[in-house]
Amino acid sequence: MTAPVDLANLRSMTDGDAEMEKALFEEFFSSFEAGIASLQPNTGEAAAEAWRKQAHGLKGMALNLGAIQLGELCAKGQDEPHADANAKSELLKNIQAEYGRVKQFLLKTINV
Amino acid sequence: MNLAFTEEQLQHIKKYAIERRTYEKPTILIVEDQEFSRKLLGGMLDRDYVHYCAANAEQAVALYAEHVPCITFLDIELPDANGHDLAAFVKRHDPESFVVMVTGNNYEKDVALAQENKVQGFIAKPYSKKKIVDAIQKFMNRRNATARRSQ
Numbered sequence A: 001m002t003a004p005v006d007l008a009n010l011r012s013m014t015d016g017d018a019e020m021e022k023a024l025f026e027e028f029f030s031s032f033e034a035g036i037a038s039l040q041p042n043t044g045e046a047a048a049e050a051w052r053k054q055a056h057g058l059k060g061m062a063l064n065l066g067a068i069q070l071g072e073l074c075a076k077g078q079d080e081p082h083a084d085a086n087a088k089s090e091l092l093k094n095i096q097a098e099y100g101r102v103k104q105f106l107l108k109t110i111n112v
Numbered sequence B: 001m002n003l004a005f006t007e008e009q010l011q012h013i014k015k016y017a018i019e020r021r022t023y024e025k026p027t028i029l030i031v032e033d034q035e036f037s038r039k040l041l042g043g044m045l046d047r048d049y050v051h052y053c054a055a056n057a058e059q060a061v062a063l064y065a066e067h068v069p070c071i072t073f074l075d076i077e078l079p080d081a082n083g084h085d086l087a088a089f090v091k092r093h094d095p096e097s098f099v100v101m102v103t104g105n106n107y108e109k110d111v112a113l114a115q116e117n118k119v120q121g122f123i124a125k126p127y128s129k130k131k132i133v134d135a136i137q138k139f140m141n142r143r144n145a146t147a148r149r150s151q
Helices: A008-014 A018-038 A045-065 A068-079 A085-109 B007-022 B035-046 B057-067 B083-093 B108-116 B129-150
Strands: B028-031 B051-054 B071-075 B098-103 B121-124
Touching: A008 A018, A008 A045, A008 B035, A008 B129, A018 A045, A018 A085, A018 B035, A045 A068, A045 A085, A045 B035, A068 A085, B007 B057, B007 B129, B028 B035, B028 B057, B035 B051, B035 B129, B051 B057, B057 B071, B057 B083, B071 B083, B071 B129, B083 B098, B083 B108, B098 B108, B098 B129, B108 B121, B121 B129
Parallel strands: B028 B051, B028 B071, B071 B098, B098 B121
Antiparallel strands: none
């Protein structure tokens, strides 16, 4: 199974500064978890736009971290804001599961 | 959001748009609504550049007017405005500004709008050191070419 995060890009930005990486990972956990909590699988025009924006924000964070698979799941959410509630709930579960893998990987990386 | 500079801000921009030509290193404005991404880009720039961070268009307009940055890295999807509108607004009032659009969406319409606004660059996320350094180098090359022409 491939690693859920490719840290090469991020490390090109941090120059391998471990303290900076730890602070970035903590910020990622905090922001991503808040974002997931706001991702409500409701239907209707306003809910669809809120879902699209939230998924877009999560996608950007995931891609900048190097969590490509997580980013792809969020991109699916962004591209399908009018999906029905069941499809959104299923996607949300998949995002949560992949986020769990990403978090475990990052915690191991910083030895927590 | 209604994008506008006050008359006083416009005078300030005009003055510093000339002064910034003499800066040894470019000053940079990051406009990005996600804190994680802002910290990632800001953390990289911290080592070598003076930079300012805005989380939305309102903050961006205020920081732009105050600091008149040499380079602006501008996210397209902002909570209170569209980044393309903000880019057009900045270019209208500060024609020498160097704006690089940053986005997680590599949509054709975004690329087309960026070209229409005559911005200087378009970076698709994820960020990488190379993409950022290349954009800064492009700014330096443009500035050096302009300086040579005016000698």
